[in-house]
Amino acid sequence: MSVTTSEPPEQRASRDATTLRSGSLGTADIAFFVVSAAAPLTVMAGVAPLAILLGGIGAPVGYLLAGLTLAVFAVGFTTMSRHVTSGGAFYAFITRGLGRPVGIGAALLALIGYNGMEIGVYGLLATTTRDTLHSLVGADVPWLPVSLAGLVLIGYGGYRSIDFGAKLLGVLLVAETGILVLLAGGVLLKGGAHGLSLASLAPAHVFVPGTAAVLAFAFAAFTGFESTVIYRREARDPERTVPRATYAAVGFLGLFYAFVVWIAVQAFGDDQVVRAAGDDPAGLFFTAIATYVGGWAADLMHLFIVTSVIASLLAFHNAINRYALALAEEGVLPRRLGRVHARHRSPYVAGLAQTVLGALVVLAFWAADADPYQQLLLWVNTPGMIGLLVLQLLAAIAVPCYFRRVRHTEGALRTVVAPVVAAVLLVTAIVLVVTHIDLFTGASPAVNALLVVVAPAVFLLGLPLAWWLRRARPDVYTGFAAEPDEPAGSTGATVPPVSAK
Incomplete structure (x- = not known):
């Protein structure tokens, strides 16, 4: 006689409720x-x-070049994502390739x-x-209440299920890209200022x-594209979904950015656009869409810029929460941060x-009478x-x-050639950003x-933290970034990775 053992239904439901909702996200x-x-x-x-x-x-070509660089990075990055399935994304990849001390430094850098x-x-x-509000109704509002209201709104969005966030972001993304497509349609239909040019x-x-x-601006415009792997645990068929989403995001952003910047050039003409950008950089796109589509479209663009910022905040908020969840499960952050909502399955x-x-930082800047933008x-x-550019560089080095x-x-193209080329290009990107830092800050x-x-300071703090964990909490140290089915203490050096099929 055989004996069958199984969890009671209520125990199984309780256990399942403590995990993220798998199979919720498709490529789109x-x-x-x-x-x-x-x-x-x-x-x-x-x-x-x-x-x-x-x-x-x-300028449009700069966005194409940045997109091409990150597409090369994505080759090795997505290849490794089929073999390293930890929820830690960047820091897990870096740990498996470069060791735990470097990986722990990368984890701190990812959080910051x-x-x-x-x-x-x-x-x-x-x-x-x-x-x-000033443009549409002439109202002037203080900035602190707006920021605090945004914190509450984004906090609620992160509290809800990942399905809710995906649907909301889908709507907001269609709105913000749609207004730019509307501008492009108006410029193309009217032939630009002096005829369309490929100069x-x-x-x-x-x-x-x-x-x-x-x-430097172009590389900054892609920041966050690598967060596709953070959603691996919630993806449907992650071996296919994550790489497809990564390439789709990089390809779309690179081509769309370049196309829209080219459209802006056509709207004013090759010989006038630089002067127009210098006279009113903040109003360049609003002037263009008002001229080629109508004032109502400029009003919509004002509204959709606000929703664009909200969408960006929610996307980053969800990514941060999943990094914190992974580090809490690792034991590096307090275990309480690893709790998942029983109904929404959100961290x-x-x-x-x-x-x-976020509220503490916002209030600190407000108390210091700081400018919200500058x-x-x-x-x-x-x-x-x-920090994210440095993480991309470390991840590229970790792949080979x-x-x-x-x-x-x-193949060697995916595991050696593409990551090495990407590392060289990312070093160039970091140098460009650092040497032109005044353009980003005005400070x-x-x-x-x-x-x-x-x-670099945050990354270096990870080294003494790794040393302390190794001595004081060896179980946490040896289990850091380990695969779910791999013995504690292994860094993956002798464990065959998951099949790429």
Whole structure:
């Protein structure tokens, strides 16, 4: 006689309720999170005019080059994602390739980087909302209530299920990209200012002194695209969904950015667009859409910039919560942060902690009488951007190191050539951003120096933390970034990875 044992239904339901909701996200859903984090409308209307001012009519090509660089990075990145399935994403990849001390430093850098990218944007939310209300109804509102209301709204969005977030971001993303497509349609139908031109693609206009600055802006515009792997545990068929979403996000952003910047050039003409960008950079896109579509479309663009910022905040908030969840499960952060909501299956405690942290930072800048854009956004956002670029570089280096030590059937193009090329290109990107840091911050040299050193300083803090964990909490140290089915203490060097099939 055989005996069958199983969990009681209520115990099984209780256990299942403590995990994220698997199989919830398809390729489009994950791509929505990634593209929304990049905030295409905000990047175009707020930053692209500066790229045109500095780089001239060749600026569209800068976005293509940045997209190509990150597509090369995605080759090795997505290949490794089929073999490393930990919820820690960046820090898990780096740990498996470069060791636990480096991985723990990367985990701290990921927390600071993503929090910096998100919390600073509450300053942008305040300024865009204030500008929109002033433009539409002539009202002037203080910035603090807007930022605090945004914190509550985003906190609620993160508290709800991932399905809710995906649907909301889908709607908001369609709105912000749709208004840019509307602008493009108006310019193309009317033939631009002086007829459509492809002079932006000419080498003489691409390889100019300002191209370095354009590339710095362009790389910053893709920040957060790599967060596709964070949603692996909630993805349907993650071996296929995650790589597809990554390539879809990078491809869309690169082509869309370049196309929209080219449209802006056509709207004013090759010989006038730089002057127009210099005269009114903040109003360049609003002037263009009012001219080619109508004043009502400019009003819509004002509204959709606000929703674009909200979408970016929610996307980064969800990514941060899942990083915190993974680190809580690792034992590096307090275990309480790893609690998952019984009904929504969201990391709600981590979300609450992130919302409280955001509120404290916002209130601190308000108490210091800081400007929400010049200080809160730029001073908090910039170290986060640099931190994520450094994480991308470390992940690119980790890929060939990992595959050199494990048995696999992947080709050298994916495991060696593409990651090495990506690492070289990412070093170039980091150098461009750091050497043009004043364009991002508008701050003094002393402040810029401080903002640049935040990322390496946080990373280096991980080394003594790793040493302490190894001595004081060896179980946490040896289990850090381990695969669910692998013995504690292994770094994956002798364990065959998951089949790529």
